[in-house]
Amino acid sequence: MPSVLPEGEPVPRDGALPPHATFGGGAAHRPLGFYLHVPYCATRCGYCDFNTYTATELRGSGGALASRENYADALIDEIRLARKVLGDDPRQVETVFVGGGTPTLLPAADLVRMLRALREEFGLAPGAEVTTEANPESVDPAYLAELREGGFTRMSFGMQSARPHVLKVLDRTHTPGRPEACVAEARAAGFAHVNLDLIYGTPGESDDDWRASLDAAIGAGPDHVSAYALIVEDGTRLASRIRRGEVPMTDDDEHADRYLIADERLSAAGYSWYEVSNWATADAARCRHNELYWTGADWWGAGPGAHSHVGGVRWWNVKHPGAYAQALAESRTPGAGREILTAEDRRVERILLELRLAAGCPLDILTGAGAAAAARAVADGLLAAAPYAEGRAVLTLRGRLLADAVVRDLTD
Ligand SMILES: C[S@@+](CC[C@H](N)C(=O)[O-])C[C@H]1O[C@@H](n2cnc3c(N)ncnc32)[C@H](O)[C@@H]1O
Numbered sequence: 001m002p003s004v005l006p007e008g009e010p011v012p013r014d015g016a017l018p019p020h021a022t023f024g025g026g027a028a029h030r031p032l033g034f035y036l037h038v039p040y041c042a043t044r045c046g047y048c049d050f051n052t053y054t055a056t057e058l059r060g061s062g063g064a065l066a067s068r069e070n071y072a073d074a075l076i077d078e079i080r081l082a083r084k085v086l087g088d089d090p091r092q093v094e095t096v097f098v099g100g101g102t103p104t105l106l107p108a109a110d111l112v113r114m115l116r117a118l119r120e121e122f123g124l125a126p127g128a129e130v131t132t133e134a135n136p137e138s139v140d141p142a143y144l145a146e147l148r149e150g151g152f153t154r155m156s157f158g159m160q161s162a163r164p165h166v167l168k169v170l171d172r173t174h175t176p177g178r179p180e181a182c183v184a185e186a187r188a189a190g191f192a193h194v195n196l197d198l199i200y201g202t203p204g205e206s207d208d209d210w211r212a213s214l215d216a217a218i219g220a221g222p223d224h225v226s227a228y229a230l231i232v233e234d235g236t237r238l239a240s241r242i243r244r245g246e247v248p249m250t251d252d253d254e255h256a257d258r259y260l261i262a263d264e265r266l267s268a269a270g271y272s273w274y275e276v277s278n279w280a281t282a283d284a285a286r287c288r289h290n291e292l293y294w295t296g297a298d299w300w301g302a303g304p305g306a307h308s309h310v311g312g313v314r315w316w317n318v319k320h321p322g323a324y325a326q327a328l329a330e331s332r333t334p335g336a337g338r339e340i341l342t343a344e345d346r347r348v349e350r351i352l353l354e355l356r357l358a359a360g361c362p363l364d365i366l367t368g369a370g371a372a373a374a375a376r377a378v379a380d381g382l383l384a385a386a387p388y389a390e391g392r393a394v395l396t397l398r399g400r401l402l403a404d405a406v407v408r409d410l411t412d
């Protein structure tokens with residue numbers, strides 16, 4: 001979720017959706033998920049551009065309403081608003097993802113309370129996936145046990161690296177080894193599904209550092225690994241340090257090498273890629289919530305700066321936790337703007353998202369120019385020949401390295 005909000009038309013004060021987007025308008029067959037954003041961190045990592053605030057950043061802005069202590073109540077107010085806006089939509093919630101920021105800076109009881117509100121207002125579908133992100137230093141066995149008892153089914157830990165000097169450049173506050181211990185603690189608490197997030201391409205990281213991080217992650221036995229190339233976001237402390245020459249700029253060729261190392265190591269250990277940056281040990285270990293984003297399902301994003309997509313309407317909330325809580329306290333939507341997607345917007349979005357999946361995207365949604373680009377991509381070894389012959393565009397390993405460019409060509 002980028003921290004800069006797009007332009008758009010205003011959201012009605014009560015948050016109402018246009019009739020075509022509501023359940024009666026045909027939403028019935030799409031699964032419904034909830035993203036719950038928690039916009040607080042103990043300290044800000046120098047590379048991070050997410051909509052999150054430290055206590056120092058919040059001091060003097062937004063007043064008591066912006067505080068962590070009241071946050072769960074404000075978020076529950078938005079869940080109740082969602083119930084009103086979705087009216088008699090009978091769908092139960094298939095997936096819940098609590099993300100941040102650092103959700104685990106809140107007491108476990110607050111996260112469980114938010115989940116309870118979803119259960120009361122919508123009901124959770126049988127076998128629903130309920131994930132929370134967590135920073136490794138912010139949980140202990142008792143905390144994890146409380147989440148598990150409260151209905152959480154999946155933990156996602158921000159490991160990033162196993163090397164102390166890499167963690168230092170990233171401003172991470174956990175010690176090497178702590179994320180691996182978190183996996184064991186989560187398993188002991190009864191979590192069948194555990195993810196570790198890794199970052200590659202940090203200034204000063206060598207190929208061997210990256211191999212060591214992958215080996216440490218794999219050795220901990222999560223059933224899911226996400227590996228992201230470090231993005232140097234404008235306006236971050238990392239971007240300033242690179243500009244001042246304090247740390248070297250990251251390099252695209254190096255990123256490609258690291259990706260190949262990741263795919264090779266993870267595949268050898270029994271993890272299969274199912275999205276360009278995501279690997280899982282089995283279909284059941286995939287993140288169903290992210291799959292719901294990638295396949296154009298409906299999701300309600302609650303919390304400051306969160307984005308939602310229901311029935312072809314996309315909207316986004318005000319960014320600041322104080323403004324967010326204020327809107328809900330006044331029984332107003334926290335929605336800051338929205339756009340109603342056209343059929344062409346949705347077609348392009350399908351290509352953007354589905355092409356990054358191992359299942360690929362159907363060729364019959366491409367235009368003439370896109371289809372010609374797909375034929376060239378097969379000849380160049382960027383799309384796989386066998387699925388192409390069956391009508392699907394699926395990236396090869398080389399295609400995954402150049403995914404952004406291939407996607408751009410196919411959306412022509
Ligand atoms: C927003 S964080 C939230 C999770 C948690 N606060 C943490 O940091 O462990 C989600 C994940 O996004 C990834 N991430 C954040 N900023 C990134 C960047 N600039 N480049 C690449 N990955 C990034 C990190 O791997 C991180 O674990």
Ligand code: SF4
Pocket residue numbers: 040041043044045048049050052100101102135158
């Ligand atoms: S802890 Fe996570 S959300 Fe917070 S600043 Fe660091 S990467 Fe961003």
